[in-house]
Each structure stands twice: as structure tokens, then as C-alpha cells.
Amino acid sequence: MSTRDRTAPASSTVAVVGGGFSGLLTAIHLLQADPDLIVRLVERAPQFGRGRAYRTENPDHLLNVRVANMSAFPDRPDHFAAWLRARGDCAGPSAFVSRNRYGDYLQSLLREHVRDPDNAGRLLLEHDEAVDIEWTDGRQVVKLALGRSFEADATVLAVGSPPPSPPHGADDGVVASANYFAEPWTLDLASVPQGDVLVVGSGLTMIDAALSLAGEGRRLTALSRHGLLPRSHGPTTPSDPPEGSTATPLQALRTLRAQARKVGWREAVDGIRPRTAAIWMSWPVDERRRFLRHAQTWWDVHRHRMAPAVTARVSELIAVGQLEIFGSRLERIRTAGDGFEATFRRSADGHWITRRFTAVINCMGMRGSPSAEGNDLVARLARRGVVRADPLGLGLEVSDALQVVGATGAPTAGLFAVGPLTRGAFWETVATPDLRIHTARLARTIFESLRTVEAA
Numbered sequence: 132m133s134t135r136d137r138t139a140p141a142s143s144t145v146a147v148v149g150g151g152f153s154g155l156l157t158a159i160h161l162l163q164a165d166p167d168l169i170v171r172l173v174e175r176a177p178q179f180g181r182g183r184a185y186r187t188e189n190p191d192h193l194l195n196v197r198v199a200n201m202s203a204f205p206d207r208p209d210h211f212a213a214w215l216r217a218r219g220d221c222a223g224p225s226a227f228v229s230r231n232r233y234g235d236y237l238q239s240l241l242r243e244h245v246r247d248p249d250n251a252g253r254l255l256l257e258h259d260e261a262v263d264i265e266w267t268d269g270r271q272v273v274k275l276a277l278g279r280s281f282e283a284d285a286t287v288l289a290v291g292s293p294p295p296s297p298p299h300g301a302d303d304g305v306v307a308s309a310n311y312f313a314e315p316w317t318l319d320l321a322s323v324p325q326g327d328v329l330v331v332g333s334g335l336t337m338i339d340a341a342l343s344l345a346g347e348g349r350r351l352t353a354l355s356r357h358g359l360l361p362r363s364h365g366p367t368t369p370s371d372p373p374e375g376s377t378a379t380p381l382q383a384l385r386t387l388r389a390q391a392r393k394v395g396w397r398e399a400v401d402g403i404r405p406r407t408a409a410i411w412m413s414w415p416v417d418e419r420r421r422f423l424r425h426a427q428t429w430w431d432v433h434r435h436r437m438a439p440a441v442t443a444r445v446s447e448l449i450a451v452g453q454l455e456i457f458g459s460r461l462e463r464i465r466t467a468g469d470g471f472e473a474t475f476r477r478s479a480d481g482h483w484i485t486r487r488f489t490a491v492i493n494c495m496g497m498r499g500s501p502s503a504e505g506n507d508l509v510a511r512l513a514r515r516g517v518v519r520a521d522p523l524g525l526g527l528e529v530s531d532a533l534q535v536v537g538a539t540g541a542p543t544a545g546l547f548a549v550g551p552l553t554r555g556a557f558w559e560t561v562a563t564p565d566l567r568i569h570t571a572r573l574a575r576t577i578f579e580s581l582r583t584v585e586a587a
């Protein structure tokens with residue numbers, strides 16, 4: 132962070148925009164790093180702490196990471212398990228509990244830190260949407276949708292990733308229709324009509340939709356290029372990272388496959404996990420692009436797995452014909468009568484299929500959406516050149532220290548990002564085991580940078 136020509140006030144203020152896992156944990160680490168710091172946590176959704184992933188009330192929506200790996204704190208690996216035990220929940224370390232339960236955990240962390248006398252007046256919850264940030268006199272002014280604004284010495288964008296862009300071939304009528312659902316995470320089940328429902332995507336978000344919607348008079352057709360479902364979790368034994376070259380995605384894949392033959396695929400993938408960020412960072416942009424084009428789907432289905440109970444339920448839905456998966460290229464979706472007509476080409480045999488649907492749900496996840504779209508604040512900052520997309524369009528360009536890079540290529544003073552938006556830099560920035568490390572590191576960086584300013 133560049134030093135500014137001013138004297139810092141006795142208590143610096145850090146604005147954290149986004150109160151999901153990343154924002155909440157950054158706020159907590161900041162409060163712990165500096166006993167004088169004031170943190171303003173801004174969240175536009177009804178509840179702080181839950182973000183997109185942990186607001187679901189469906190008990191079938193399980194974490195896709197075991198209890199043992201979901202502690203919010205990197206230096207206290209037993210923290211989540213202990214929280215569950217203290218509430219009489221006997222889920223063991225290898226269990227997969229509901230995402231709603233994990234949201235309860237994050238909310239209880241928030242309550243604990245709000246009530247802590249050491250934090251009195253230092254953790255301010257702003258229930259509003261941040262719509263703009265301006266730089267005046269070396270400080271930032273964070274503007275909120277309801278018209279208020281406040282000053283900050285640094286701001287963290289912890290806004291999650293934007294919703295996916297509309298599916299390829301969807302005409303304007305589809306996107307404008309009340310029966311097109313662009314944000315699967317806030318799906319109001321009652322508003323999805325019965326009948327044949329088209330789900331675009333076949334990853335974990337599609338699985339969520341299937342668990343919520345299949346049955347009840349609805350049959351789901353899920354489409355994705357490869358038609359691959361996430362693999363299932365299963366018993367694993369820890370394995371060392373594989374030996375062999377990872378200098379290019381192709382070499383990394385060969386190394387991983389050789390290791391999988393020796394120790395099993397789950398062990399091989401889990402074994403390389405601690406090194407994936409370093410491997411990603413060692414690849415030049417063209418190699419990263421090659422990985423996204425040729426290997427991402429394969430990696431994702433092995434890396435982001437379903438809890439065994441979810442796998443069993445999905446197999447059941449497929450067996451009774453309530454869920455059908457197509458490996459297909461979607462050619463066109465248009466409105467037809469009360470519903471939609473989709474034309475797609477089956478990857479296996481090139482066969483063209485046209486079907487009618489009552490609703491379309493976009494479950495394409497984070498792919499295919501440029502970073503600046505889907506979030507008004509980020510879009511506004513991008514237009515002003517304060518932030519810019521990373522070269523692969525996965526999120527925002529950030530430095531190794533998570534400082535946001537502007538249109539000129541220089542870091543933007545006092546502006547940081549954490550969470551899925553920083554995927555272009557680190558790749559592994561979507562799940563708790565990585566985010567808990569990034570949030571702790573970011574808090575230390577901000578603390579150090581504010582201290583430098585004070586000393587200047």
C-alpha cells in the first residue's frame with residue numbers, strides 16, 4: 132500500500148464490504164491485530180455471516196468439506212468441531228454437516244466478537260449496500276445505497292463472485308422472463324413452476340438445485356459441455372504431494388495421474404492441494420489459460436466433491452428419472468408459449484435435441500462471468516479504473532499482498548480484495564481451508580500498512 136501524505140487519526144478505520152465468510156473473518160482478524168482499529172462491516176443481505184453459501188435452509192444442502200477442515204481459524208483446526216460439540220452436536224471430524232449449521236457457526240462468531248468488551252464500539256455493522264468508494268484527502272469515502280457514507284483508511288472488497296452471465300444462446304426474452312432464475316443461491320422454491328425444468332450446469336450448484344427442486348412435480352434436465360458430475364467424497368488416507376514436474380498444466384496432469392495410479396485419485400488430489408496455489412502462480416498466463424480450457428472441468432469434478440449422502444440422493448434422483456444429465460452444447464434457448472424451448476447438441480454423438488421447459492435455472496457457477504459484471508460497486512470502480520479484471524477474467528487483479536491493481540497497472544491506495552474475486556492470482560480462493568489463511572494474512576498486511584502510514 133502506498134504511503135499517504137497525512138497524519139493518521141488515532142483510530143484508523145477499515146471498511147470491509149461483504150459480510151460473508153471472507154469479510155467476517157477479515158474483520159475478526161483486524162480487530163485482533165490492532166486493539167485501536169475500528170472495523171465497519173457492510174452487508175446488503177438480510178443476515179451477516181452467511182454469505183451466499185451458508186444462507187440455505189435446506190438441511191440436504193451439506194458442506195462439501197469435512198468438519199475437520201472447516202475451522203474458521205488456521206491456527207485452531209479444532210475450532211468448528213469444538214463449537215459443534217459444545218452444542219451437543221456429535222458430528223465427528225469426518226462428517227459433512229449442513230451448510231445452514233455452518234452459517235450458525237459464523238453468526239455465533241460474529242455475536243461473540245460484537246459482544247466482546249474489548250471490541251466495544253470497534254465493530255460496526257452497516258446493514259446496507261456499498262455502492263461507491265471515493266478517494267479524498269488521502270482517505271476513502273464509502274458510499275452506501277441508503278444515502279449515508281463514512282470515511283475509511285483502507286477498504287477490503289469481500290463481495291464474493293458475481294452471478295454467472297446468461298447461458299450461451301439465451302435470447303433477451305429468456306433473460307427477462309420471470310421463470311428464468313439467474314441467481315440459483317437465492318432461489319425461491321415456490322416460484323419455480325412444475326414440469327420439466329432446464330438447469331444449465333452440472334456442478335455443485337446444479338446439485339443444490341436438484342436436491343431442492345426434483346420431485347414435487349418437477350423433472351430436471353441438467354446440461355453441461357461434458358455432462359460430468361462432481362465425484363463423491365470417500366475414505367482417504369493423507370498422501371504426500373506427488374513427485375514430478377508441474378511446470379505446465381500438461382505436466383502437472385501427468386504427474387497427478389501417475390500419483391493417482393499409485394495412491395488413489397482422492398489421495399493424489401488431496402496430496403497436491405497444499406501446493407496448487409504455488410503451482411498456479413508459477414504458470415505464466417498462457418499456461419493458466421490452457422489449464423482453464425483443457426483441464427479445469429476435470430480438476431473441478433475431482434476437487435469439489437459431494438458428501439456421500441448427497442451422492443446417494445443424486446443417484447436416486449437419476450435412477451427414478453427425476454434428474455437427467457446431458458453432456459451437450461447448448462445452441463439456443465428461446466421463449467415459447469408459457470415456457471422455453473432449448474436446442475442442444477449431445478456431445479457423445481452430435482445428435483440435436485429440442486425440448487420444451489417450464490423454467491430455466493442458471494447454475495453455471497463462477498465460470499464465464501467477467502469480474503466487473505454482476506456487482507454494481509465493482510462495476511463502478513472498474514469504470515473509473517480503480518480496479519481491473521485479471522488477465523483471465525476470473526476476478527480482479529491483485530498483488531501477492533491482495534492489494535487491488537488499477538487500470539494503469541499500479542496498486543490502488545488502500546484498496547484490497549479477498550475471496551473468490553482473487554482467483555486469477557491464487558486459484559484456490561473459494562473454500563474455507565484457503566480463505567481462512569488469506570483473511571488472516573490480509574488483516575496482518577493492512578495492520579502493517581496502517582502502522583507504516585502512522586509512522587510516516
Ligand SMILES: Cc1cc2nc3c(=O)[nH]c(=O)nc-3n(C[C@H](O)[C@H](O)[C@H](O)COP(=O)(O)OP(=O)(O)OC[C@H]3O[C@@H](n4cnc5c(N)ncnc54)[C@H](O)[C@@H]3O)c2cc1C
Pocket residue numbers: 148149150151152153154173174175176181182183184185193194195196230259260261262289290291292316336339506508549550551561562563564566
Ligand atoms: C452454494 C455454495 C456452496 C459452498 N459450499 C462450500 C463448502 O461446503 N465448504 C467450503 O469451504 N466452501 C464452500 N463454498 C465456497 C464459499 O463460497 C466460500 O467458502 C465462502 O463462503 C466465500 O465467502 P465470501 O465471503 O468470499 O463470499 P460470499 O459468501 O459470496 O459473500 C459475499 C457477501 O458480500 C455481500 N456483498 C456483495 N456486494 C456487496 C456490496 N456492494 N455491499 C454490501 N454487501 C455486499 C453479499 O451479500 C455476500 O453476503 C460454497 C459456495 C457456494 C456458492
